Amino acid sequence: MKRTLFASVAIVAAACVSVPVSAEEMKAEVIHWWTSGGEAAAVRVFADQFTKAGGTWIDSAVAGAANARNAAISRTVAGNPPTAMQLNTGKQFDELVEGGLLADVDAVATEGNWKGLMPAAITAAATRNGKMYAVPINIHGQNWLWYNKAVLASVGADEPKTWNDAITILDKLKAEGKVIPLAFSGQKNWEQNLFNSVLIGVGGAQMWTGILGKRDASLARSAEFKAVAVTYKKLKDYVDAGAPGRNWNDATNLVIQGKAGMQIMGDWAKGEFIAAGKIADKDYGCTVLSNGSGGYVMGGDVFVFPKAKDPSVTKAQMTLARLMLTPETQIQFALKKGSIPVRSDVDTSALDACAQKGMRYVADKAQQMPSGDMLAPPAMIGALQDAISQYWNTNMSADEFSAKVAAVLKSQE
C-alpha cells in the first residue's frame, strides 16, 4: 500500500540521515501513559538522551494507565513485547517476574549503586528474589496539602503542620463562609487518596504499614483506626456539593482561583499551578501533614523490560536503564514532570520550592513511606477503595467501616 511504502522509505531515509557511524541499530519501543503536554516534555528527555546514545526511540504512548498496561501485557503475552513498558512502583509486575517474562537489571543497578542512592522502600519495591527487575525513575509524593496563601492569610492562618491544625483552619474557613474550605474531587481513587493522607497523618507510620503491609485485621478494629476513620468522615463537612464526580484538576483549579482554601493531592497538582502562572511560596504553599510519626508517601513510576532473545534488544534495554538514572537526566525529567528525582545525590538548586521540600522529606529515612501500591496487590487496593468510597458517600458508621476493612484484609492471602 502506498502508505506503507512511504513509511518504509521515510524510515530508511531517517536512518541514513540520523547517522551514527556504528552499524549497530539500537531500537527501543516504549509503551507509557504520559500523553499530556508536560508529561510528553518529560518523556522527551529520555528519548533525546537515548538518541544521543545512538538509539532510536519508538514512542507508543497510550493514555490511561490501565489501557497502557493492557496493551503492553497483551503484546507481551502474544509474543510481541515492547522493549520497555511503564508501570507504577509497586506490585504490578509480580506475575510478570513469576512467569519469567522480565529481564533483570541487576548489573546496571550494581554498576550505578542504585541501592545506595535510592530510598530503601523504592529499591525494595523494584526487587524480587534478590534481583532488581524494574528501573524506578521518579518519586511522586501522594499526600501533599496544597493551599492558597491569600485565602489562608484572610483567616489569619499559618501553614498547618498536623491534621488538627488543618481542621482548625477548615473550621475557620467554613465559619467565614466565603470559600469552599476543602477542594475535593469526588472520584473513588481520590477518596482513597484523601483517606490515605489521614491514615498516615493521624494513624502514623506503624498504622500505615500495619494495615497495608502486614494486613493486620485486628489493627483495623483498633481505637486508633477508628479515630482515623472518624477524622476522615469529618472532612466531608468541609467539602462542597459539587464535589462528586469532579476531576482532580478542577478541584486544584478552585484553589488556584481562590474559591477554595486547600486540597490534598499528589505533586502532579503542581503542574496545574504552574500552567496557571502561580508561584510556589508566593501564591500557593505546599506541605505534608503529620502527627509526628507519619511520613511522605512515595509513589512513582518504573520501567520494566520484557525478556528478549535478540541481544541487540537487551543492549537497548540496558542502555535505557542506565541513561534514565544519570543525574543530569534525572534533574531534567523531574523539572518537566513535577516529580522529584529518585537519586538522592543530584543538584537540587534548579527545582522549585515545593520539589526541594519533597527532596528534604525523602532524605529523612524516617519519613520515607512506601505507597499502598508498593505494599499491597492491586486487588486489595481496589477492594479497600470500594469500602472507603462507600464509607465516604453513605451513612456507614465508623464501626461498620472498620469491620469492612478488617474483612478485606482477612480475605487477602
Added chain:
Amino acid sequence: MRLSLNSRISAITALLPALLVMLVVYIGATGWTVWMSLTNSRMLPNNNFVGLRQYEMLFGNDRWITSVHNIVIYGVLFVSLALSIGFLLAVAIDQRVRAEDTIRSIYLYPYSMSFVVTGLVWQWLLNPTLGIQHVLRSWGFEGATFDWIVRPETAIYCLVIAGVWQASGLVMAIMLAGLRGVDEEIWKATRVDGLPKWRVYVSIIIPMMGASFATAAVLLSTGVVRLYDLSVAMTNGGPGIASEVPAKFVMDHLFERANIGLATAAATTMLITVIAVVAPYFYWRTRKGEMR
C-alpha cells in the same frame, strides 16, 4: 417448500463463516472465560483451580450486588424510554416535515460521539454547582434543585438521561426504516376508511412494525448489558458505588485491579443470566413452528 440441493448447499456455505466464528470465538472464548472464573488468576491467566470461590466472593461483594440492582433499573427505564421516544421521533419525522435531513441529523448525532467526552459534558450539565441547577438559580429560580447526580439514590437515573439521549436517534432510524417499508396501499386504505391518524398508528402501523420494535429492543438490550463508557465518564460509578454497573465491574477487575478470576466470574454470571432469560423465549418460538 422443496429446496433444491444446489440452493441448500449455498445456504449452508453462506452460513459457514458464521458457524466457524461462532465455534472459535464465541464458544471457545466463552469456555475460556468460564474456566478462568474457576481459577485464582490475577493479572495473568493461570490454571490454579479453586472451585466456586470466586463466585462466593462475587456474591459477597457489595459493589457487584449494587451493580446488578442498578442495571435492572437502568435497563427497564432505558429500553422503554428509548423505544417510546425513538418511535415518536420517527413518527414525527415521517410527517413530511420541513428540513427533514437536518432534524433527523439532530436526533442522530449523539450516537456518533463516544461517551468519553459527552459523558463528561453531561456530568457538567447535571452537576449542581456547574450545570442546570446553577443556571436555573442564576435566572432567579432560587429553590430549583436538580442534584440527582451527586445523590446516591438518584445517580443511576442520570445515566438513563444520557443513555436515552444517545440511543433514541438510533431507534428512530430503525423505526423510520420500518415505517417507510409500510405499503402505500395501506395508507390509502385508511384514508378511505376515514380513520383518525392516531388510530391508524396504534391499531395498524405499530403491529406491522413488530420486526422493527424487536430489532430495536434487542439492540438496546445488548447496549444495556454492555453499559460501561457512560458509567465511567459521567460518574465513575459514584457517588461511592451508587451508579456502578456490571460491565464496569468486569472491566475494572480485569485490567486495573488485576483480578481475572473475579472479573470472569462476573462475566459468566452475566452470561448465565442472559441465557436464562433468552433461552426459554427461543425454545418457545421454535416450538411454535417457523421462526418468523
Added chain:
Amino acid sequence: MTAAAQPLPAARRSKRMTPARWGLYAFIFITALYFLLPLYVMVVTSLKPMAEIRQGNLLALPVAPSIDAWVKAWTSACTGLTCQGIKIGFLNSLRILVPSVVISILVGSLTGYALSLWRVRGGNILFGTMMVVAFIPYQVFIYPLVRVFSFTGLGQSLLTIVIIHTIFGLPTMTLLFRNYFASLPVELFKAARVDGAGFYQIYARIMMPMATPMIVVAVILQTTGIWNDFILGLVFAGRDNLPMTVQLNNIVNSTQGERAYNVDMAATLLTALLPLVVYFGSGRWFVRGIAAGAVKG
C-alpha cells in the same frame, strides 16, 4: 386535514399549519433542545480559552471565540512524544473503517438472509447463540483472541482488525437483516423460487435492493461502532495502523497531566465529523415505498 401519506406532487409540497401541525413542530422543537444541549456546551467550550473555562459558566457564550483549540486538536496536540494532533490517525481509521464496514455488512446480511428465509437445521440455535454472546462485554474476549491470532500467525495487522470487527459485528448485523427479511412479504420470495432463482441470485437481485433502509441503518451502526472503537484497534491493529481514537484517547484521558477541555471538545467533535457526514448523507435512502413498489410490480 390529516397529513397526506403518498409522495406529493411538487406543487402541493407546503402544508397548511393546523393546530396538529403546530403541535408537531413544538414537539420537534422541544426534543431538539434536549438533544442539542450537550452539543451547544461542547461547541461553546471548544471556542473558549482555558482561563475562561475555569471560571465555570457552562452555558455562556465565549467572550472572544477562537478556533485555536480546534487547530491544536487537529495538528499539534500532544499524544505522547509526537505532538501532531489527531490528524495522523485519520487515514488509519479510514483504512480500518471501509473494509470492516463492507465485509461485516456483507457477511451479516448473508447470514441474516440465510437464517430468515431458508429453513436450515440448527439455524435457530446458531442465531440464539450469537444473540446470547452479544450480551457479554466484548473486552472479556480480548485475551483469548490475542492468543488465537498470535497462534495463527496473523498477529497484529490491518487484516486482523478487520476480521475482529467483522466477528464482533456479526450478531448485530445478523439480527438486523434477519428480522428485516423476515418481515418482508413472503410472496416475493416464493415467486422468485418459482421462477427458478437460486440462493445467491435472490440475495443479490431481490433481497438486498429491497433492504436499502436496513443497509443504511447497518452502515450507521457499523460506521459509528468501528470509527469510535478504541480498545480493539489498540490491541489488534498493530503500531502502524493505530486508529484516530488512540490519539483522541491520549489527548482526553491523560491520567495525571493537565487537561485542556477546549482541545478535548474540539478533538471529540472532529472525530465525530465522519459519522455525522454519513448520517446526514443517508437521508436519500430513507425513502418510502421501495418494498411497496416491488410487490405491486
